Amino acid sequence: MASVPLSPAEPLADALAAQVAHRDDQIKQLRRQLLLKQFELDTVLGVAHDMTARDHTVDELYHMLRLTLQGQRNVVQLLLLAREDHGFQARVALGCDLAEAEKLVLSQHLREGGVTQLQAVEDLHLGPAWDRYELVIPVLRQKQVAAYVFVGGLRTDFDRQQLIPFLGSLANTLIGAVENRRLQAQRVADAAVRKEIEIAQEVQAMLFPRSLPNDAHLAIERSYVPHTEIGGDYYDVVEIDPHRLLLCVADVSGKGVPASLLMSNFQAGLRTLLRQGVELATIVPELNHLLFRNSGGEKFITAFLGIYDRRTRRLQYVNAGHNDPLLLRDNGTVEPLKHGTVMLGIMEELPMIRVGEIEIPRQSLLLLYTDGLTEVFDAAGNEFGEEGVLQVLHRSRYLPLHKLHQELLRSINAFSAHNAQFADDVTILSCRFK
Numbered sequence: 001m002a003s004v005p006l007s008p009a010e011p012l013a014d015a016l017a018a019q020v021a022h023r024d025d026q027i028k029q030l031r032r033q034l035l036l037k038q039f040e041l042d043t044v045l046g047v048a049h050d051m052t053a054r055d056h057t058v059d060e061l062y063h064m065l066r067l068t069l070q071g072q073r074n075v076v077q078l079l080l081l082a083r084e085d086h087g088f089q090a091r092v093a094l095g096c097d098l099a100e101a102e103k104l105v106l107s108q109h110l111r112e113g114g115v116t117q118l119q120a121v122e123d124l125h126l127g128p129a130w131d132r133y134e135l136v137i138p139v140l141r142q143k144q145v146a147a148y149v150f151v152g153g154l155r156t157d158f159d160r161q162q163l164i165p166f167l168g169s170l171a172n173t174l175i176g177a178v179e180n181r182r183l184q185a186q187r188v189a190d191a192a193v194r195k196e197i198e199i200a201q202e203v204q205a206m207l208f209p210r211s212l213p214n215d216a217h218l219a220i221e222r223s224y225v226p227h228t229e230i231g232g233d234y235y236d237v238v239e240i241d242p243h244r245l246l247l248c249v250a251d252v253s254g255k256g257v258p259a260s261l262l263m264s265n266f267q268a269g270l271r272t273l274l275r276q277g278v279e280l281a282t283i284v285p286e287l288n289h290l291l292f293r294n295s296g297g298e299k300f301i302t303a304f305l306g307i308y309d310r311r312t313r314r315l316q317y318v319n320a321g322h323n324d325p326l327l328l329r330d331n332g333t334v335e336p337l338k339h340g341t342v343m344l345g346i347m348e349e350l351p352m353i354r355v356g357e358i359e360i361p362r363q364s365l366l367l368l369y370t371d372g373l374t375e376v377f378d379a380a381g382n383e384f385g386e387e388g389v390l391q392v393l394h395r396s397r398y399l400p401l402h403k404l405h406q407e408l409l410r411s412i413n414a415f416s417a418h419n420a421q422f423a424d425d426v427t428i429l430s431c432r433f434k
Helices: 009-053 058-070 157-207 254-274 280-295 385-396 401-413
Strands: 077-084 087-094 135-141 144-152 218-225 232-237 245-250 299-310 316-320 326-328 334-336 356-359 365-369 426-433
Touching: 009 280, 009 385, 058 077, 058 087, 058 144, 077 157, 077 334, 135 157, 135 401, 144 157, 157 254, 218 401, 232 254, 232 426, 245 254, 245 365, 245 426, 254 280, 254 299, 280 299, 326 385, 334 385, 385 401
Parallel strands: none
Antiparallel strands: 077 087, 077 144, 135 144, 218 426, 232 245, 245 299, 299 316, 316 356, 326 334, 326 365, 365 426
């Protein structure tokens, strides 16, 4: 039987059908890619919303990423290393235990943030322990590497083309959320510290006397220049009775809130003892015991305490390891007030104590100060010292007291190699006896 020849239209129809089928396959593939992209976008947006909707901890944020990645069937091996205070730390691992991943060692090039673009792991020559990973995705924040994402087990080129941008977006979202959480935590911590500082400043301000005597017998002036927001210096003038008053300058070791609290204990103890009418020979050992009990010998206070009697013009004093106050008489002679004991608070019992006593001539000037006034250095390393203070006193002794203080501060400003940035608080308490 003879075959029936094909009509000319049949090959054309077959070709058109094949083209239509190919086009349908392309449309289906594009639709799948579009759906995948839509899914990835929804996932990234969903993760971003979940990470910002609540106050998650940093560990919770990393756990959320891990749960999200576990739902991606194309993710076989993954390790996220985040830059933290002590270098890159393993925070998320899939395909191996996190403890095992923490043993992996990055090259110095990676530790320094040297990989800033997608790169094959084999080109980094990290060693056999890294063979499970194929690609490393750097996560950049402000042009600096904030994290690395190592990925392995990618089955097809399609996985690479579709998965890598998705993982990069997820990691970027996570690292951004982690940084925001840390910044927020830091702001909270800074606010708490600021509140502590404000409270300590208020406490410290209440320690200082609001007014100073200026009568027919004497005039007193003070200056206080803290080195930090909360200084460690203290001064006080207490009217014990109509005839006697206490002069005190002290310096606590350390700075900040702990120093302020210890100084408040010192002042409370001092004023309680003065109200009880006890003498300096009893006040100083009691203050030492109080400080040792509160600080356990870890902090100490240097202090000068003097009680002046207007009737007898005599000053009883104890110098507890402090800078020697300087008594400048009208005839120009200077006497440092040295008698006393060691600094307070370093031992439970003071080894010795000697109460000094001196008569104050008329027109004498007494200068009490902390070491911030003398421990100032010029560019050659020379100290201003007590000698520098005496030079100012001799040439400016008859100035009004507030002018004398200004001259002392101006002199150490001019002497200092640090443009008035002193290494310690500066406290000056002066007394002119009429």
